[in-house]
Amino acid sequence: MSELTDPWHFPRPDLAQAYLQGFDLGLTSARGLFARRRMGKSEFLKHDLLPAALRAGYLAAYVNLWDDTDHPGQALATAIAQATQPKGLGKFWEDLNTPIRKLKGGGKLPLGIEGSLELDLADKEKAAVPAIQAALQAADKARTRLLLVIDEAQVLAAPQHKAVAHSLRAGLDIRKPGIKVLFAGSSEAALREMFSRAAAPFYNWAPLEPFPLLGREFVEAMVKQLAAVARQPLKLDDALAAFAALKETPEFFRWYIERYLMYQQQGSEQALKYTQARVHDDSSYARVWKELSRADRAVLLLAARGVQDLYGAQALKQLQELLDSADVTASAPRTSIRRLTGARLQLMARVDHGAYRFEDPEFQTWVAARRTID
Missing domain, CATH: 3.40.50.300 (P-loop containing nucleotide triphosphate hydrolases)
Structure with missing residues (x-):
């Protein structure tokens, strides 16, 4: 190798x-x-x-x-x-x-x-x-x-x-x-x-x-490497702010560095805006959403809105409203959760009984912005 x-x-x-x-x-x-x-x-x-x-x-x-x-x-x-x-x-x-x-x-x-x-x-x-x-x-x-x-x-x-x-x-x-x-x-x-x-x-x-995640040392190293090839070196404070805005995601930060290097005259703020737009390109999220059942979408929407107990009576009532059906039973969220946390979809992870988080925070932001499950 x-x-x-x-x-x-x-x-x-x-x-x-x-x-x-x-x-x-x-x-x-x-x-x-x-x-x-x-x-x-x-x-x-x-x-x-x-x-x-x-x-x-x-x-x-x-x-x-x-x-x-x-x-x-x-x-x-x-x-x-x-x-x-x-x-x-x-x-x-x-x-x-x-x-x-x-x-x-x-x-x-x-x-x-x-x-x-x-x-x-x-x-x-x-x-x-x-x-x-x-x-x-x-x-x-x-x-x-x-x-x-x-x-x-x-x-x-x-x-x-x-x-x-x-x-x-x-x-x-x-x-x-x-x-x-x-x-x-x-x-x-x-x-x-x-x-x-x-x-x-x-x-x-x-x-x-x-897995131990990357932090300030990673950002400092990228800024130092950029200074060796850029006409307009990037300020460390701007880079750290961009890293935080990109939810400390190394791959997204590398996109930001690449954009800054190619268009240095536009500055850090424009490089960050471009990167955030690229991150939030919803084409892949829309495809995933479309392939889910209406019940799975409803459970995701509740989780994205911050519902803590997806198995509780309040969550069940909200699911019935989202699905426009009083026939939704307590087994519905459990069935959906099994699919959403399963090896095929891997969209959510369990943190406590009835409480789950999104595997991808950007997908959570995308889901939370939706008004309906359709």
Whole structure:
């Protein structure tokens, strides 16, 4: 895995070493991290943690399960095999192809390796189980510690991936000294379900904690880097104010820095206004809203307006008004919440009994501005 050079990357070597030290000391073989989207989590994993692991003598495998949400097992097997036997990846899938053929089918194997498989989703998940087992056995032969980083790991919480999750846990359980695992994700609710629900394959398997977020030091570093290339350096106070206005979201702040650099003569205020307009582009939010049921929209609207107890009598009365139906029962908000916090939608996270928060604060602002659910 090559270490890419990005002059705008804010390195966090101490944080990377802290995670590796926890693994090195044998305190744990797995841990879970969560942070909402655009907070710099994936960038840290790929550009800080994995390179540090390689320098420390680990093999390093990274997979983002959002790259193939339908087939996480195949993505996991490919990542592990690529880390442990990169030159033999084609042979790895070729060897697996023979038994998998018996499932019958056609289609494409990972990374464009052609096969004659035409499997439905259930069969592809079956094919993924032996693939994971074979990849872990290949890791055994490498005789080198492996750091497996699973980004957007909450995909594994989906019911259709239960067989893959069980197979992965079984394989990792017997390899704790040699394979260290970091589960990361953008949905706190889905990750908590993975690790705290008794029936879940990864129940009690890894401690879950928030990813340490970027703050003033990050802003200072961006301002310093900007000063090296800009004709009109950005004032630190303006940058800090912009970071706060953008809800301390690193990716949005990078958009702001980019806009300022391209149009320095317009100043910080205009760069911030442009960035905020880009952030609040509602095209994606409108698409999500349109795909939801009216009941789900009603629950979201109540939550966005600050209703604390979504299961209470007052909330039920408001739901009946929004849906214009007296037939709405107490089960309605519970059913909607299960969908809204589930691995597929990941729109809300539980903070207490009946109380939930939005995974994306900008989406909450967008929803709160709506007058109706239609």
